Amino acid sequence: MKRAPVLLAVVALLGAVGLALAAGGAGAVPFEGGFAQMDVEPDDVSMAVAVQPDGDAQWTVEYRIRLGTDEEERAFEQLRADVENDTEAYTTRFRDRMASTAATAESATGRNMTVSNATVTAERRELPQAYGVLTYRFEWTNFAAVDGDRLRVGDAVDGLFLDGSSSLIVSWPDGYRLGETTPEPSEVREGSVVWNGPVDFSAGQPRIAVAPAGPLSGVPTAGLVALFAVLVVAGTTAYRRRNAGDDGGEGVVATDTAVGSETAGSETAASDGTAASDESGLGGDGDADTSGESDDEADAAPTVDSDLLSNEEQVLRLIESQGGRMKQKQVAEELDWTAAKTSQVVTGLRDEGDLDGFRLGRENVLSLPEFEPDGDASDEDAESEVGDDAGGSDADGGDGNDAAGSD
Numbered sequence: 001m002k003r004a005p006v007l008l009a010v011v012a013l014l015g016a017v018g019l020a021l022a023a024g025g026a027g028a029v030p031f032e033g034g035f036a037q038m039d040v041e042p043d044d045v046s047m048a049v050a051v052q053p054d055g056d057a058q059w060t061v062e063y064r065i066r067l068g069t070d071e072e073e074r075a076f077e078q079l080r081a082d083v084e085n086d087t088e089a090y091t092t093r094f095r096d097r098m099a100s101t102a103a104t105a106e107s108a109t110g111r112n113m114t115v116s117n118a119t120v121t122a123e124r125r126e127l128p129q130a131y132g133v134l135t136y137r138f139e140w141t142n143f144a145a146v147d148g149d150r151l152r153v154g155d156a157v158d159g160l161f162l163d164g165s166s167s168l169i170v171s172w173p174d175g176y177r178l179g180e181t182t183p184e185p186s187e188v189r190e191g192s193v194v195w196n197g198p199v200d201f202s203a204g205q206p207r208i209a210v211a212p213a214g215p216l217s218g219v220p221t222a223g224l225v226a227l228f229a230v231l232v233v234a235g236t237t238a239y240r241r242r243n244a245g246d247d248g249g250e251g252v253v254a255t256d257t258a259v260g261s262e263t264a265g266s267e268t269a270a271s272d273g274t275a276a277s278d279e280s281g282l283g284g285d286g287d288a289d290t291s292g293e294s295d296d297e298a299d300a301a302p303t304v305d306s307d308l309l310s311n312e313e314q315v316l317r318l319i320e321s322q323g324g325r326m327k328q329k330q331v332a333e334e335l336d337w338t339a340a341k342t343s344q345v346v347t348g349l350r351d352e353g354d355l356d357g358f359r360l361g362r363e364n365v366l367s368l369p370e371f372e373p374d375g376d377a378s379d380e381d382a383e384s385e386v387g388d389d390a391g392g393s394d395a396d397g398g399d400g401n402d403a404a405g406s407d
Contacts, residue, residue, distance in 0.1 A: 042134075044165040049143070051153055051210075053173050055111075057143035059098075060135065067130040076132035080122035083134070091118045094136050102140060105156040111142040113156070151176070153208040160206065162197030169194050172210040178344045179209040179311070188340045190347065213348065311345045316354060316368070324371035328357070328364035 042063035050058040067073050083090055095118040102113040118138040125131050145152040153170055162168060171192035172178070178193065183205055185193035193208065309317065318334055319326055332342040346366060349355035357366045 042165070043131075044167070046167050046169065048169040048171070049153075050171045051144045051151055051173070053146075053151070053176075055142050055144040055146045055151065057140045058137070059140055060137050062136075063134040064127070065132040065134070067124070067132055072132075073130075076122070076124070079132070079134070080124075083120055083122040087120060090120045091136075094118050094120065095138065098138060098140075102156075108158065109145070109155050111145065111156075113143070114141045115139070116141070150179070150209060150211045153210075154206040157206070158201075159203055160199075160201045162195060162199040162201075164198045166197040167194060168199075168206070170206075170208055172208075175212055176210040177213045177348050178341070179211055180341065181208045182206070184338050184340050188344050193340075311341075312349055312354070315342075315345055315349060315366075319355070319366055319368055325365065325367040325373075327360075328366050331366065 043066045044064050046060075046062045046064070048060040048062075050060075052058070065072070065076060067076055095115055098115045098118070102115045106113040116139050118136065120137075121135045123133055123135075125133050140156075143153070143156050145155065151172060153172075160168065169192055174191070176191075178188070181193055183199075183201070186196040187194040195206065314335055315331060318331060322330075328342060328346060329339075331337075331346070332339055335342070337345075346355065346357065346364075350357055353369065355366055356369055356371075357364055359365070
């Protein structure tokens with residue numbers, strides 16, 4: 001199929017390329033036009049949004065045109081010359097279109113928004129085929145909502161539509177971790193998520209929540225208060241049990257003393273030591289039972305509600321409960337998480353050195369760093385048992401030889 005001529009006036013990114021913004025959700029008027037006359041027919045469009053800690057975002061929009069013929073080469077060279085000679089005309093038209101989009105998003109979200117520092121470049125790249133790339137960059141203030149230390153991204157482009165040749169890449173600041181995202185992205189990278197078209201985001205989509213990395217990252221204030229309350233109750237309970245244990249210890253000592261006195265009296269009155277031996281034996285069993293009960297009480301530690309744990313703590317606690325090793329797929333099933341969310345949390349734990357992983361066939365297996373398989377221990381036990389049997393045989397043989405010598 002022959003490509004259409006490149007020097008065609010193409011209606012904007014959010015129009016002809018099939019990316020319609022309906023900021024504000026249902027009932028909002030889709031953004032008309034977009035990035036104005038590009039004078040090219042792009043083969044694909046990439047929108048990259050780098051969100052900053054203050055909620056501002058640096059946008060980079062790339063139109064890529066494959067240069068497969070001499071005609072297309074000449075056409076792109078002419079476009080590049082036009083951009084270089086009249087850059088202001090391109091950036092002004094682009095900035096005005098995006099300012100209109102930001103104004104619509106401002107009305108829907110209630111945040112003051114502006115578009116500034118728009119630039120445009122045209123260059124040839126080898127990707128590895130030859131492509132002409134037209135790149136627009138601009139800053140969008142208050143693009144993301146700042147909620148405490150969390151960033152919530154997506155409400156400014158609610159109802160975005162990506163056609164089959166378009167993609168959306170959203171990245172977050174260093175030191176942040178992905179908390180949740182909807183819908184599930186096409187790809188989860190280190191520090192970003194990607195949606196490849198066609199994707200028709202419904203009202204309330206796309207949505208991304210990120211927070212600074214840490215054991216309590218993403219836990220809301222109410223959750224922290226509840227967690228503190230649980231820890232206070234647990235500490236109080238442990239303190240009371242310890243005091244109760246101390247009182248019980250004094251009682252045991254007194255009882256042992258009394259038993260000792262009775263035993264001494266029995267030894268004096270009895271004609272032989274059999275009765276005393278029996279009583280001593282019973283006293284020993286009683287002490288063992290008391291010790292066992294104390295151990296059981298010590299093992300009974302208060303638990304923390306899983307809802308009050310961070311994602312990382314939930315994963316580590318789950319794997320620990322399974323003996324220190326389990327499949328990544330099982331982790332996702334047990335925690336009722338998507339594969340993407342599980343992969344993101346696991347990757348962070350592995351980067352921090354809190355978790356190890358390896359491939360077992362087609363499965364990812366996760367294990368705690370201190371985990372040691374039982375296989376080696378079993379082999380050593382088996383060797384030990386074999387050695388003991390051999391030693392026992394030698395001993396028997398030695399006895400036999402001694403007996404023979406005696407005979």
